[in-house]
Amino acid sequence: MSERYLFILFDDESTWVDATPAEWGAMMAAHERFSKAIVAAGAIDHGGEALQPTTTATTVRTGPDPVVTDGPFVESKEAFGGYYVIECDGLDAALALAKEAPSAVVEVRPIMAV
Incomplete structure (x- = not known):
């Protein structure tokens, strides 16, 4: 039975701070090869995205205040x-x-079927 999973990618951001266009291109090519490997394995690639660096993040702690x-x-x-x-x-x-x-670390999380 087919199930959906979220692959959460973790890497050392300092690696990419001063990356050259060639280094950036090599990393993007590696992700393109990975996307093709997903399909070649008979799985379905529902897409994904790269995120801006953590320096652009904002955290909201919810609750009464x-x-x-x-x-x-x-x-x-x-x-x-x-x-x-x-x-x-x-x-x-x-x-x-x-x-x-x-990626250095991949957290694999099943997606709830609702």
């Missing part, structure tokens, strides 16, 4: 930098694909 602050919620070396939504035949297939992702 909401607080808005600059920056990401959590500080770490690897930052959430993009995502893919894929559809494949179960968690084992999703994990096999995640191992091919051009």
